Amino acid sequence: MNRTVTLAISDGVAEITLAAPDRLNALAPADIRELAEAYDEAERQRVRALVLRGDGRAFCAGRDISGVDPRTDDVLGYLDGLVQPLLERMSRFPAPTFAAAQGACLGVGLGLLIATDVVYVAESAKIGSPFANLGATLDSGGHALFFERLGAHRTLDLIYTGRLMSGSEAVVAGLFSRSFPDADVLEATRAAAASAAQGATEAFLASKALVASLRDERIGLWDSMAAETRVQAALCDTDDYREGFAAFQQKRRPVFTGGRGEARS
Numbered sequence: 001m002n003r004t005v006t007l008a009i010s011d012g013v014a015e016i017t018l019a020a021p022d023r024l025n026a027l028a029p030a031d032i033r034e035l036a037e038a039y040d041e042a043e044r045q046r047v048r049a050l051v052l053r054g055d056g057r058a059f060c061a062g063r064d065i066s067g068v069d070p071r072t073d074d075v076l077g078y079l080d081g082l083v084q085p086l087l088e089r090m091s092r093f094p095a096p097t098f099a100a101a102q103g104a105c106l107g108v109g110l111g112l113l114i115a116t117d118v119v120y121v122a123e124s125a126k127i128g129s130p131f132a133n134l135g136a137t138l139d140s141g142g143h144a145l146f147f148e149r150l151g152a153h154r155t156l157d158l159i160y161t162g163r164l165m166s167g168s169e170a171v172v173a174g175l176f177s178r179s180f181p182d183a184d185v186l187e188a189t190r191a192a193a194a195s196a197a198q199g200a201t202e203a204f205l206a207s208k209a210l211v212a213s214l215r216d217e218r219i220g221l222w223d224s225m226a227a228e229t230r231v232q233a234a235l236c237d238t239d240d241y242r243e244g245f246a247a248f249q250q251k252r253r254p255v256f257t258g259g260r261g262e263a264r265s
Contacts, residue, residue: 127170
């Protein structure tokens with residue numbers, strides 16, 4: 001049976017591919033389950049970085065609605081029962097995660113990017129709310145992303161008009177990390193993931209958790225600073241912390257092992 005999602009692991013980096021280019025990698029319920037299984041397997045393999053990508057001319061055009069009857073559509077079962085748990089699971093993945101996105105990044109596809117740590121987009125990427133002609137609304141976290149980065153007026157402009165931002169425009173607006181020519185985005189993403197996989201994994205995960213608390217709990221400057229201090233003290237007990245200091249003092253390049261030891265809370 002053909003799978004919509006594939007997983008490959010090499011040198012501590014997992015690469016998860018949405019492999020249904022004939023339908024722009026749109027995701028049906030079974031595909032969401034496959035994607036969750038791929039993340040579970042990558043975690044079991046204890047990878048130190050992960051890349052998410054889509055085959056063909058689109059990253060992910062969203063939900064596969066080709067066979068959906070709107071009169072019997074189980075929206076809650078799909079979005080609340082499958083999509084949100086997947087996105088939350090992706091955001092908690094215990095290693096740095098990266099996405100390479102080209103073409104359509106819409107609906108659930110946009111949500112996949114929101115749930116990824118670092119997003120590199122191709123200049124051809126199309127990002128926005130395509131639901132104006134469907135009688136539906138933006139989902140998968142899109143309202144929160146757009147409002148926080150763009151403000152109320154620009155968010156509602158995108159929603160009301162259905163206008164799609166290019167990858168370059170989305171990066172300038174602060175939505176994602178960096179933009180690249182289409183031919184370069186995947187290799188740039190792979191290179192960043194490979195570099196992260198050689199880094200101090202526990203320190204990266206500490207920063208990931210701190211950023212998540214700023215985003216989700218809206219903690220202030222001093223609470224954030226106190227949390228940083230507690231994390232730094234815990235990292236002192238890790239091999240990578242000791243190696244980093246030793247390498248600096250000995251004027252050599254550090255060799256991190258990404259140990260999952262005392263600093264993991």
